[in-house]
Amino acid sequence: MSQAAAHRSLTHPREEVQPLQRPRILLAVMLLSVFMAVANIFIVNVATPSIQHGLHADFFAIQFVISAYTLAYAVALMIGGRLGDRYGRRKILFVGVAGFTLSSLLCGLSADVGMLTILRVVQGLSAALISPQILSLIQAQYTPERRSRIFGLYGAAQGLAASTGQLIGGWLLYWNPWGLEWRMVFFFSVPIGLAILSMIPWIPESRGDAASRTDWFGAALAAAGLLLLVYPLVQGQKEGWPASLVITLLVSVPVLALFIWTQRRLLQRHAEPFMNVSLFGQKGFGIGMLILFLFMSSQAGFFLISAYLLQMGLGYTPLQAGAVILPVGLGYFLASLMSSRLASRIGSHVLSVGSVLTAAGYGLLALIIHGTGPSPLIAAWIPALTMLGIGQGFIAAPLTHIVLSKVKKPDIGSASGVLTTGMQVAYAIGIALIGILWTNSLHPHTAEGVGQANVRVYTEAYLLCLYALAAYTVLLLPLSLRLNRK
Incomplete structure (x- = not known):
């Protein structure tokens, strides 16, 4: 969730810092923008059962509503930074916020x-125009001595959005003005976006290296390869894995291989590729990307299945569901604030601490639910959820900085962009993978209404997913220890 440092690839450290103009307006634009973009993910997440019911859709369609946003964001992120360099960051920021x-x-x-899926793609593309411009403007407007504090505020805004997003989504659905139901979770961003648009004309313009060329062919290959990979994972279970989807999944391999080959050719010719794939040859970076993938994909899966268990399995309202998950967000937020202090004492072993707490949090939550039976005592979940949130915060907040410290200095910019893109890709794949396990675990004749049999089926499916997440995230510990040695 913490992406501030990762986006620094889209800034230019050699760029001359301009005299600071209207710092309060710039700060307000920055904080409101990041809050809007991050909170949107978590607000929509808690509303997924309501969206499914309101649009008479199935679980697989809702999976793709979430994945469409993250994939569009991932593919367009680096292009968004280059557009700001060429045409002006304030101008592209205005376009991005207006589009969002x-x-x-x-x-x-x-x-x-x-229609919702298509519009979520537009939302993701718009978000990819926003983040690079905000961070590039900070780089251009603040001196190096002040940037650390500003990026700290940026990260705190992300943590606040993550910790309160599900509760806000639940409250909006509980409030339900004019009977809008799930639609309010999307309307929430509109007044915030209008407020940001009113302030953007008052912040200074900034440009970067306008001469850099965008590798549009590489971007198209990356988008096609990821779509061919994720779509079958989402739809395969629903359609019984027909030959067409199996072939689509297999075709993603050569398409992504072609993407890697073209990127290497551009590097050999000293051209600027869409993605610097040579970074994966640096062992510290490769291990860091594995940690990021395991962490982000497991986190995405956990929030999705928790929303379904609490609302469709146990019959909780979205507001109650958001309140149940709140300890995760609060633990995450507090750990994010404490991570820098802990890292100053134990270095990159902070990731090892976070890895142990994250895996233990999933495992402890599974054991508690297993012990309480099909009607869980929600108050008993709090210690496990808090432990899980603290573990996630100790990984997410320092991960980018620690990984970049292992990368050669000339490659830090490219590595930041790859890390940020990887976060979104991992989120989309995590949603797809947990969906396969979740739907296979549920009884095929489970009704949407709440009943004792339904509670038991959903609880058992949730337990299986939690055990899988615990086993999955155990791998974080040896990887973090190895990264520390690198």
């Missing part, structure tokens, strides 16, 4: 799940 605001409004007006 308008698409949020239209998402709330969607008539069916297909």
Whole structure:
């Protein structure tokens, strides 16, 4: 969730710092923008059962609604930074916020799940225009001595959005003005976006290296390869894995291989590729990307299945569901604030601490639910959820900085961009993978209504997923120890 440092690839450390103009407005734009983009993910997450019911969709369609946003964001992120360099960061920021605001409004007006999925793609593309410009403007406007504090505020805004997003989403659904139901979770971003748009004309313009060329062919190959990979993972279970989807999944391998080959050729010719794939030859970076993938994909899966268990299995309202998961967000937020102090004492072993707490949090939560039976005592979950949130915070906050410290100095910019893109890709794949396990675990005739049999089926499915997440995240510890040696 913490992406501030990762986006620094899209800034230019050699760029001359301009005299600071209207610092309070710039700071307000920055904090509101990051809060809007990050909170949107968690607000929508808690509303997924309501969206499914309101649009008469199935679980697989809702999976793709989430994945469409993250994939669009991932592919367009680096392009967004280059557009700001060429045409002006304030101008592209305005376009991004306007696109995000308008698409949020239209998402709330969607008539069916297909329309919502398309608009979520637009939202993701718009978010990819916002983040690079904000961080590049900070780089251009603040001296190195002040940037550390500003990036700290940026990270704190992300942590606050993550910790309160599900509760906000639940409250919006509980409030339900004019009977709008799930549509309110998208309308929430509209007034925030309008406020940001009113302030953007008052911040200074900034440009970077306009001469850099964008590798559009590489971007298209990356988008195609990821779509061919994720779509079958989401739809395969629903359609019984027909030959067409199996072939689609297999085709993703040569497409992604072609993408890697083209990127290497561009590097050999000293051209600028869409992604610097040579970074994966540096062992510290490769291990860091594995940690990031395991962490982000497991986190995405956990929040999705928790929303379904609490609302469709146990019959909780979205507000109650958001309150149940709140200890995770609070633990995450507190650990994010404490991570730098802990890292100053034990170095990159902070990731090892976070890895142990994360895996233990999943395992402890599974044991508690197993002991309480199909009608869990939610108050008993709090220690495990808090432990899980603290573990995630100790990984997410320092991960980017620690990984980049292992990379050669000339490659730090490219590595930051790859890390940020990897976060979004891992989130999308995590949603797809947990969906396969979740739907296989549920009884095929489970009704949507709450009943004793339904509670038992959903609880057993949730338990299986938690055990899988615990085993999955155990791998974080040996990887973090190895990264520390590198």
